[in-house]
Amino acid sequence: MIVDEVNITIEAGAGGNGCLSFRREKYIPRGGPDGGNGGCGGDVFLEARNDVNTLVEFIYRPLFRADHGQHGKGKNMHGRNASEITIRVPVGTLVWDKNNELVVDMADEGKRFLIAKGGRGGRGNTTFATSTQQAPRLAERGEPGEKKTLRLELKLLADVGLVGFPNAGKSTLLARVSQARPKIADYPFTTLEPQLGVVRLSGERSFVLADIPGLIEGASQGKGLGIRFLRHLERTKILLHLVELATVDRFVDLVKNIRIINKELGHHSAKLKKIPQVIVLTKVDTASNKSVKEWSLKLKKKGLEVFVISAVTGQGLDPLMEECWQRVLKIKRETIKSKTPVGEKLYMAKSRFVIEKEGDSYHVIGPEIRKWVAMTNFSSRDALERFYKILQRMGVVAELKKRGIQEGDLVYCEEMELLFESEQLGARK
Ligand SMILES: Nc1nc2c(ncn2[C@@H]2O[C@H](COP(=O)(O)OP(=O)(O)OP(=O)(O)O)[C@@H](O)[C@H]2O)c(=O)[nH]1
Ligand SMILES: [Mg+2]
Structure with missing residues (x-):
């Protein structure tokens, strides 16, 4: 039986607490503050999928909760960020909030939307140290994650x-x-x-x-x-x-x-x-x-x-x-x-990347790609490998293959020019 209307509750993770701690070691008097920051709570995303046909699974599972960030620790150890969770909904799902206002229309295959943001990690006491306050006995608690009650309504998308x-x-x-x-x-x-x-x-x-x-x-x-x-x-x-x-x-x-x-x-x-x-x-x-x-x-x-x-x-x-x-x-x-x-802006959702083909070369663009390109040192083989894995995880590689990419074709990730080789990327000589 097709299920086309359900209520669900979503809770993003809270940030971890910042740590209040002081360095204590033998022969090091007044070691100073060393409390690390808490990690960020997990975000919750919605993703529109063609391979999901009904909302039936939400009847059995109406609550989604992302993990909390880890608390910071002494010795300036920061807590780990919690991972995000993704809720897959059928293409054509309308999301309404408790005031019956439309939050987002999940009308396109692959569309991702940040529906609840995880809380920021609290800062540890190290970050509060100043020249006048050298031993701050202060640490932030983690920010709570967003909580939402939503109504999902499926309206199939047929022409x-x-x-x-x-x-x-x-x-x-x-x-x-x-x-x-x-x-x-x-x-x-x-x-x-x-x-x-x-x-x-x-x-x-x-x-x-x-x-x-x-x-x-x-x-x-x-x-x-x-x-x-x-x-x-x-x-x-x-x-x-x-x-x-x-x-x-x-x-x-x-x-x-x-x-x-x-x-x-x-x-x-x-x-x-x-x-x-x-x-x-x-x-x-x-x-x-x-x-x-x-x-x-x-x-x-x-x-x-x-x-x-x-x-x-x-x-x-x-x-x-x-x-x-x-x-x-x-x-x-x-x-x-x-x-x-205006409507576009209202429904604008995060699509992770866009691929455009130009002759034999492929252009992959999007803010996430830009971020990873900026954070990767392409002269290191290990970093290139990691970059390829990230592209795999994001689904870029699968999409490139679907578009018919061949060995030796050029791939531009934002401005970065790379060669597509078998199951890896090579820097262009
Ligand atoms: N001879 C002939 N029979 C047809 C034709 N189209 C459908 N039928 C028959 O009409 C009957 C009903 O067809 P369905 O396609 O199930 O009708 P429906 O409109 O989907 O019916 P519901 O699902 O009950 O609303 C079946 O026995 C079909 O074989 C046609 O063009 N010619
Ligand atoms: Mg029929």
């Missing part, structure tokens, strides 16, 4: 949604045009939860299609499976509204059926009602009635876009999928243009 009565042929269409294998049967309510499939067209063009359980009149009052799955269509760019030809004898019934579904969509939200629709008349292979053409013309005259298909023989599927692609592309371009920078 195109399928709606219609049960048995209209929604799942059959999804199965025919994508690799998804939803359950198909000739009884109503075969589909019990939303299913996604990727439709691939020629030339690496693709979009995501979502199939949800069928709707019936009164679904908004809870009839059938209700309308709770409609939230997963809220972010689609277009809806394919499927109507089975065999179930209607007269044109007025066809129009009535379309109206019933639209009414239920409207009950769910005005937003859903506004999503552009394409009417798809299905199962034309079994439709005995000869008025299909006439009906489509009549619907078109009403200003509706109409396609006639058979998911069994494949009739009409190619033009329909092309139409979907064209419309999705157009709407995506428009939304990119109209995005306000």
Whole structure:
């Protein structure tokens, strides 16, 4: 069962306490303060992942706690920083705080967001020593980590949604045009939860299609499976509204059926009602009635876009999928243009790096990469090895390989020019 709403609690780690201590050794009178600082508490990150499909695991594990930083010790020993933890959520998860305000929209694969910051370590008494206060009996305690109670809501991210009565042929269409294998049967309510499939067209063009359980009149009052799955269509760019030809004898019934579904969509939200629709008349292979053409013309005259298909023989599927692609592309371009920078800033999350390809060379950029480049001495072999391991841990190497990097290709990490060799990096001679 898909779980699309959960509450969770997140606690970042507290910083370790600073230490209050004095050097005490034989023959060294008044050794002075030597209390080290506490380590930082662990941060908590959210990460959007395509390989996580539901929020079900949070029902069993609603609390996430990062470790505290270690306390500082005498002899100027600093406490260790606690490691961060990462909570993986499905792509399309909206995060709400307890005031019901949107904190972040985890809408892109790989997006990382610092949801709770760990506390800073307290300073030990060594740092408080001054010329006038040479023996400070003062040390800070660690800063508490952030604590948050959040509501996670999953709204699947599909480009195109399928709606219609049960048995209209929604799942059959999804199965025919994508690799998804939803359950198909000739009884109503075969589909019990939303299913996604990727439709691939020629030339690496693709979009995501979502199939949800069928709707019936009164679904908004809870009839059938209700309308709770409609939230997963809220972010689609277009809806394919499927109507089975065999179930209607007269044109007025066809129009009535379309109206019933639209009414239920409207009950769910005005937003859903506004999503552009394409009417798809299905199962034309079994439709005995000869008025299909006439009906489509009549619907078109009403200003509706109409396609006639058979998911069994494949009739009409190619033009329909092309139409979907064209419309999705157009709407995506428009939304990119109209995005306000303010919203962007609000939802801005840490993405750890960006890779750009230029000819045969690759450019890896991002603040984290910049930091590691600055902290690495590239003339030392050991340091180069460590740098490569860091890139591996961050997922840079895997991503480079996915992009098709070959031995001997150049990799620019920010400004640093390196050679990609088998499982290592080499300085360029
Ligand atoms: N002949 C013919 N049968 C079809 C076609 N499309 C679907 N069917 C049949 O119609 C029945 C219902 O199809 P489904 O795809 O399960 O319908 P659905 O809309 O997903 O139904 P729910 O999941 O219950 O909402 C199945 O028996 C399919 O084999 C078609 O184009 N031609
Ligand atoms: Mg179905």
